[in-house]
Amino acid sequence: xxxxxxxxxxxxxxxxxxxxxxxxxxxxxxxxxxxxxxxxxxxxxxxxxxxxxxxxxxxxxxxxxxxxxxxxxxxxxxxxxxxxxxxxxxxxxxxxxxxxxxxxxxxxxxxxxxxxxxxxxxxxxxxxxxxxxxxxxxxxxxxxxxxxxxxxxxxxxxxxxxxxxxxxxxxxxxxxxxxxxxxxxxxxxxxxxxxxxxxxxxxxxxxxxxxxxxxxxxxxxxxxxxxxxxxxxxxxxxxxxxxxxxxxxxxxxxxxxxxxxxxxxxxxxxxxxxxxxxxxxxxxxxxxxxxxxxxxxxxxxxxxxxxxxxxxxxxxxxxxxxxxxxxxxxxxxxxxxxxxxxxxxxxxxxxxxxxxxxxxxxxxxxxxxxxxxxxxxxxxxxxxxxxxxxxxxxxxxxxxxxxxxxxxxxxxxxxxxxxxxxxxxxxxxxxxxxxxxxxxxxxxxxxxxxxxxxxxxxxxxxxxxxxxxxxxxxxxxxxxxxxxx
Numbered sequence: 092x093x094x095x096x097x098x099x100x101x102x103x104x105x106x107x108x109x110x111x112x113x114x115x116x117x118x119x120x121x122x123x124x125x126x127x128x129x130x131x132x133x134x135x136x137x138x139x140x141x142x143x144x145x146x147x148x149x150x151x152x153x154x155x156x157x158x159x160x161x162x163x164x165x166x167x168x169x170x171x172x173x174x175x176x177x178x179x180x181x182x183x184x185x186x187x188x189x190x191x192x193x194x195x196x197x198x199x200x201x202x203x204x205x206x207x208x209x210x211x212x213x214x215x216x217x218x219x220x221x222x223x224x225x226x227x228x229x230x231x232x233x234x235x236x237x238x239x240x241x242x243x244x245x246x247x248x249x250x251x252x253x254x255x256x257x258x259x260x261x262x263x264x265x266x267x268x269x270x271x272x273x274x275x276x277x278x279x280x281x282x283x284x285x286x287x288x289x290x291x292x293x294x295x296x297x298x299x300x301x302x303x304x305x306x307x308x309x310x311x312x313x314x315x316x317x318x319x320x321x322x323x324x325x326x327x328x329x330x331x332x333x334x335x336x337x338x339x340x341x342x343x344x345x346x347x348x349x350x351x352x353x354x355x356x357x358x359x360x361x362x363x364x365x366x367x368x369x370x371x372x373x374x375x376x377x378x379x380x381x382x383x384x385x386x387x388x389x390x391x392x393x394x395x396x397x398x399x400x401x402x403x404x405x406x407x408x409x410x411x412x413x414x415x416x417x418x419x420x421x422x423x424x425x426x427x428x429x430x431x432x433x434x435x436x437x438x439x440x441x442x443x444x445x446x447x448x449x450x451x452x453x454x455x456x457x458x459x460x461x462x463x464x465x466x467x468x469x470x471x472x473x474x475x476x477x478x479x480x481x482x483x484x485x486x487x488x489x490x491x492x493x494x495x496x497x498x499x500x501x502x503x504x505x506x507x508x509x510x511x512x513x514x515x516x517x518x519x520x521x522x523x524x525x526x527x528x529x530x531x532x533x534x535x536x537x538x539x540x541x542x543x544x545x546x547x548x549x550x551x552x553x554x555x556x557x558x559x560x561x562x563x564x565x566x567x568x569x570x571x572x573x574x575x576x
Contacts, residue, residue, distance in 0.1 A: 105157040113150045117142060137185040145182050148175035173221075173228050180220040184213050263311050264288070270310075275318040275385040278305055282318065282385075298389065323384045324357070327392055331399060332373030334409035339366050342376060345406055349398050350380050352463055355391035357381045372411040397459050405456040456530050458522040465505075465520035474506030474536030480526030485519040498523065506536055 120142040127135035152171050155161050161168045270276055274285050276295060281303055283295035293310055295303045318325060333342050343364040350362035360381055368375040382391045403410055456475070458464055464482065465471035482499040496518070499505060505520065531539070 105153075109150060109153055109157065113146070116146055120146070133189040134186065137182055137189060140178075140182045140185060144178040145175070148178050151175075169228050173224055176224045176228070177217070177221050180224070181213075181217050184216055188213060264293075264307060270315075270317050274320070277316040277318060278303070278310070279313075279315075284385075318385050324381050325385050325388050326379060326381050327388055329378045329380075329392065329395060330367070330375055331378065332370060332375050332411060333403070334373060334411055337374075337408050339374060339376075341406075342374075342408065345402055345408070346376060346378055346399070348469075349395065349402050350378060352469070353380075353391065353394050353398060354461070355382050355387050355394065357383065394461075398462060401457050401459045401462065405458070454530055456528045458526045458528070460522055460524050462522045463519060464522055464526070465518070467519070471506060471520065473533045474504060474531050474539075475528040476531075477501050477503050477505075478527045478529055481523040482526055483521045483523050485521060493519075504536075506533065 120138055124135050124138045124142065127138065148171065152168075152175050155168050155171055156163070163169075163172075264270070270285055270288075270293070272285050272288060275282065276285060278295065281295070281297060283297040283303060285293060286296045286302070287294040292304045292306050295305060297303060331346070343366070346364045347362060350356050350364070351358065356362060357380070362378065362380040365377045365379070366374060367377045378395070380391075380395070382388050400410075402408070455478075458480075463469065477499055479501055482505070484496040484499060484505075485493050486496050487493055499520075
């Protein structure tokens with residue numbers, strides 16, 4: 092009976108309000124957090140702190156004071172009140188941090204102020220606030236709190252020497268600023284971009300989409316390279332070997348041409364090619380070129396390496412095998428390739444117009460996708476029949492916009508005077524796909540067309556259509572839209 096009498100004295104309305112209000116508050120915060128996370132709003136993180144720490148501490152404090160009616164001087168009540176105010180202070184400082192450094196235009200300020208510095212400042216303010224809260228709640232002088240904090244710091248410092256070493260190393264990195272978030276670095280042979288600098292470590296995201304976590308103390312004591320300084324431009328070095336039968340000056344001139352025509356390779360500083368070594372099977376050439384940023388280095392390097400193979404095939408250069416291989420007479424280690432005769436069999440009308448002596452001057456040329464085959468700075472010499480692939484004929488409008496005049500495919504011809512029927516100074520040819528050509532000197536191409544009336548008529552009609560298209564583009568008025576190449 093005494094127990095039932097005690098329960099009847101409990102504040103019913105406060106208990107009902109607490110029992111209903113706490114779940115409703117959690118539900119409201121959950122919905123608000125989900126909404127902010129969908130919009131990638133940084134305030135969601137601190138709302139989770141309120142949901143997980145502040146709200147439960149407040150509910151527990153109200154339960155102790157309203158329901159259990161514990162005196163405010165009791166240790167239990169004081170500990171819960173201290174925890175509530177410290178959690179609330181931590182959450183408020185987090186809100187201030189996100190509003191000042193993490194939202195809208197303030198993000199640019201956050202990029203200049205490292206996250207580690209902001210975290211340390213927040214921790215210091217929480218520590219100072221905790222001492223004030225301790226003094227007010229427990230009714231003690233701050234000197235006592237400082238004494239307790241000092242003794243506790245000694246114990247914690249001895250137990251956490253390694254984590255504290257990382258924090259101190261992080262502070263030294265912060266003061267020296269050898270790297271920032273967004274910089275590309277090379278640490279122990281691993282290249283990646285710095286995504287975070289925190290209390291313990293630096294997070295580096297590699298091109299393989301994996302995160303490498305490096306403790307601050309290793310970066311501070313060890314050596315690493317910052318690839319984003321002093322400028323974001325990066326210099327790449329590619330070495331390639333060519334046969335002893337290929338004249339070095341010719342090889343270097345062709346390699347420079349490849350570098351200058353590759354998208355992403357900067358013209359300033361000028362690309363360089365050097366002869367560096369006479370190896371067992373080849374002469375080694377070193378290509379030095381610069382790209383805008385580390386992010387573009389991989390794509391530019393891949394493009395250069397791809398174009399080197401096609402250039403070597405067109406120009407008759409030999410890239411020797413890097414190992415010794417012995418073959419019997421007549422053996423071919425590679426995949427059998429189509430001969431000139433086999434390609435000609437697929438173009439019977441063109442083959443029928445050739446004389447036996449002209450067959451000796453024919454050769455196969457190959458271009459990779461995206462490569463410029465003809466431009467005002469690099470004219471195409473001779474005539475060509477497209478055997479495989481697709482080529483775009485480009486011209487510039489009055490606005491300077493590059494426009495596709497037509498697309499040439501297998502069986503069509505182009506060359507010195509076979510492209511647009513007039514001067515080729517205003518047009519360009521670009522390979523849309525990998526292209527295989529049958530090349531013939533200009534004089535023999537003219538003789539071929541003069542002998543074959545049907546072939547000459549067909550080529551003439553195509554030339555006239557291209558000429559009219561180029562003239563239409565040149566007459567195009569400003570302000571009208573044109574299809575981009």
